[in-house]
Amino acid sequence: xxxxxxxxxxxxxxxxxxxxxxxxxxxxxxxxxxxxxxxxxxxxxxxxxxxxxxxxxxxxxxxxxxxxxxxxxxxxxxxxxxxxxxxxxxxxxxxxxxxxxxxxxxxxxxxxxxxxxxxxxxxxxxxxxxxxxxxxxxxxxxxxxxxxxxxxxxxxxxxxxxxxxxxxxxxxxxxxxxxxxxxxxxxxxxxxxxxxxxxxxxxxxxxxxxxxxxxxxxxxxxxxxxxxxxxxxxxxxxxxxxxxxxxxxxxxxxxxxxxxxxxxxxxxxxxxxxxxxxxxxxxxxxxxxxxxxxxxxxxxxxxxxxxxxxxxxxxxxxxxxxxxxxxxxxxxxxxxxxxxxxxxxxxxxxxxxxxxxxxxxxxxxxxxxxxxxxxxxxxxxxxxxxxxxxxxxxxxxxxxxxxxxxxxxxxxxxxxxxxxxxxxxxxxxxxxxxxxxxxxxxxxxxxxxxxxxxxxxxxxxxxxxxxxxxxxxxxxxxxxxxxxxxxxxxxxxxxxxxxxxxxxxxxxxxxxxxxxxxxxxxxxxxxxxxxxxxxxxxxxxxxxxxxxxxxxxxxxxxxxxxxxxxxxxxxxxxxxxxxxxxxxxxxxxxxxxxxxxxxxxxxxxxxxxxxxxxxxxxxxxxxxxxxxxxxxxxxxxxxxxxxxxxxxxx
Numbered sequence: 069x070x071x072x073x074x075x076x077x078x079x080x081x082x083x084x085x086x087x088x089x090x091x092x093x094x095x096x097x098x099x100x101x102x103x104x105x106x107x108x109x110x111x112x113x114x115x116x117x118x119x120x121x122x123x124x125x126x127x128x129x130x131x132x133x134x135x136x137x138x139x140x141x142x143x144x145x146x147x148x149x150x151x152x153x154x155x156x157x158x159x160x161x162x163x164x165x166x167x168x169x170x171x172x173x174x175x176x177x178x179x180x181x182x183x184x185x186x187x188x189x190x191x192x193x194x195x196x197x198x199x200x201x202x203x204x205x206x207x208x209x210x211x212x213x214x215x216x217x218x219x220x221x222x223x224x225x226x227x228x229x230x231x232x233x234x235x236x237x238x239x240x241x242x243x244x245x246x247x248x249x250x251x252x253x254x255x256x257x258x259x260x261x262x263x264x265x266x267x268x269x270x271x272x273x274x275x276x277x278x279x280x281x282x283x284x285x286x287x288x289x290x291x292x293x294x295x296x297x298x299x300x301x302x303x304x305x306x307x308x309x310x311x312x313x314x315x316x317x318x319x320x321x322x323x324x325x326x327x328x329x330x331x332x333x334x335x336x337x338x339x340x341x342x343x344x345x346x347x348x349x350x351x352x353x354x355x356x357x358x359x360x361x362x363x364x365x366x367x368x369x370x371x372x373x374x375x376x377x378x379x380x381x382x383x384x385x386x387x388x389x390x391x392x393x394x395x396x397x398x399x400x401x402x403x404x405x406x407x408x409x410x411x412x413x414x415x416x417x418x419x420x421x422x423x424x425x426x427x428x429x430x431x432x433x434x435x436x437x438x439x440x441x442x443x444x445x446x447x448x449x450x451x452x453x454x455x456x457x458x459x460x461x462x463x464x465x466x467x468x469x470x471x472x473x474x475x476x477x478x479x480x481x482x483x484x485x486x487x488x489x490x491x492x493x494x495x496x497x498x499x500x501x502x503x504x505x506x507x508x509x510x511x512x513x514x515x516x517x518x519x520x521x522x523x524x525x526x527x528x529x530x531x532x533x534x535x536x537x538x539x540x541x542x543x544x545x546x547x548x549x550x551x552x553x554x555x556x557x558x559x560x561x562x563x564x565x566x567x568x569x570x571x572x573x574x575x576x577x578x579x580x581x582x583x584x585x586x587x588x589x590x591x592x593x594x595x596x597x598x599x600x601x602x603x604x605x606x607x608x609x610x611x612x613x614x615x616x617x618x619x620x621x622x623x624x625x626x627x628x629x630x631x632x633x634x635x636x637x638x639x640x641x642x643x644x645x646x647x648x649x650x651x652x653x654x655x656x657x658x659x660x661x662x663x664x665x666x667x668x669x670x671x672x673x674x675x676x677x678x679x680x681x682x683x684x685x686x687x688x689x690x691x692x693x694x695x696x697x698x699x700x701x702x703x704x705x706x707x708x709x710x711x712x713x714x715x716x717x718x
Contacts, residue, residue, distance in 0.1 A: 082169060113164070122329065123172065124173070126176060126207055180194075203323060232344065256299070257318060262304050277300050410478070411472075425476060458476075535565040548569065559573045662684065678708035680694075680711035694711075698718060
């Protein structure tokens with residue numbers, strides 16, 4: 069590969085070939101590729117697509133003369149890479165140039181221990197350059213080799229083997245490259261320039277120099293196994309300028325050796341660097357934390373943590389783009405906040421399949437109304453796609469077993485940021501409220517009239533809207549002043565919230581402003597006379613969804629199936645919504661504007677919940693209906709336009 073002295077062009081010819089060579093910014097300090105495609109990469113280098121090239125890069129601390137070394141080693145001293153006598157680092161990011169004499173891509177890197185901002189990202193960028201290099205020069209101007217040199221190379225070796233070899237192999241397969249990219253890491257030359265001290269091994273054989281280097285690595289518990297070789301070249305400069313001739317010869321020998329690293333086309337080089345840049349990028353969590361390693365795992369692994377147990381994802385960065393989901397090294401723990409327990413059908417599991425089941429109000433074969441009616445009497449169901457309905461919570465009058473003991477097995481899963489969460493808590497729409505009503509129904513049926521009235525009165529006070537006067541304070545009818553006896557029923561006007569006897573509150577009218585929808589509800593005589601006709605209100609409330617809200621359906625199901633109890637406690641429609649709201653729905657008080665169009669909600673702009681994501685949306689942003697089986701909705705329900713665009717089953 070290298071051009072031998074006997075065949076080398078004359079100095080003037082060499083100068084002519086290098087005249088047009090210039091460097092260009094390949095990757096900036098934020099790890100952003102500045103060259104966007106292979107064609108631009110080859111034009112910037114000034115080489116042909118068919119040329120086979122190797123890559124040489126240089127590392128070292130800021131101020132060690134890395135750019136100066138490259139200029140004199142490969143470009144006859146021309147300032148291809150910018151140098152500066154000032155204190156500021158003259159190289160920011162990664163710069164590249166093409167050496168046409170040796171047919172190599174020369175890469176200059178930003179110095180270590182330089183700019184402290186985003187130090188983790190800058191250090192990670194160095195390893196990406198190392199991964200695509202065939203030969204690395206580690207430049208040091210210290211009189212003695214410091215431990216940091218050996219720590220850097222040892223940690224770089226570990227990180228290369230742990231994070232980069234897999235990605236380089238994947239790139240080889242994905243891009244159909246003929247040249248393997250990760251059979252072995254690059255060769256390393258430690259270029260050591262001293263002034264006052266002797267060179268390493270200057271009074272011993274060359275074999276002992278290699279042994280001394282390995283001994284230094286061993287003392288620091290570092291093992292540079294990724295590198296094909298680590299060699300030392302030193303020069304003592306008593307009087308400037310520095311003699312780079314020995315380094316040139318050493319590099320030419322290594323470049324001529326194709327046994328471990330073969331030359332490849334510029335397109336392959338670009339694809340490898342591009343693949344690494346796409347995989348390992350972005351801000352690093354906890355970057356300012358002190359690390360004992362130059363390349364900690366945090367620089368290369370996914371930054372997501374389980375919200376329940378705090379475990380980090382074990383995959384590489386940006387793995388989601390390739391369809392690989394988050395995964396932790398350890399098992400998760402249960403969190404009531406996220407309810408990260410899932411159920412799987414026990415029969416299917418024993419048959420070799422893992423089928424997730426979701427407790428819900430009705431079976432998929434039930435109609436919406438029949439399902440709610442059955443639910444009111446028989447409780448929630450657990451339905452397996454393979455086995456059908458495998459459990460009803462109140463199948464028998466007594467003695468119902470817990471499903472975990474009979475038909476399902478539980479598993480605790482990690483909760484990752486951005487995930488849909490776990491909604492397997494039997495709360496599909498109205499379950500909590502209906503369960504409570506059925507328990508009250510059973511209790512009331514077993515009590516005498518007076519205790520039953522006490523239970524009803526207490527329950528009503530617990531769940532009543534804020535504007536209702538508590539039962540305990542209602543001693544007489546607000547209108548006729550008749551004193552209530554123990555067996556008398558107290559009625560609340562849905563408009564004013566005061567307590568009345570039956571004869572003074574026998575009329576009904578819609579009270580939509582109190583959350584009762586358009587259906588006529590009990591009002592007192594005074595409020596009835598003040599209200600507009602039902603037809604006028606119906607015409608003005610065009611935004612009310614067809615078929616009524618889910619909460620009204622629940623209220624009607626309660627009324628139809630256990631009317632005696634519903635009549636006794638007269639559950640408010642607005643309260644049904646709050647009590648029965650699934651855990652994943654954003655609370656009404658937290659919804660100020662539509663999640664999709666950002667319009668603020670007003671009295672005329674109603675807020676609705678998407679049954680898939682739980683966000684608050686307006687009617688225009690949720691016009692369609694789709695089943696959402698993952699949330700327990702087998703029948704078409706309201707979904708927002710964003711969720712409706714998702715492919716497959718919701």
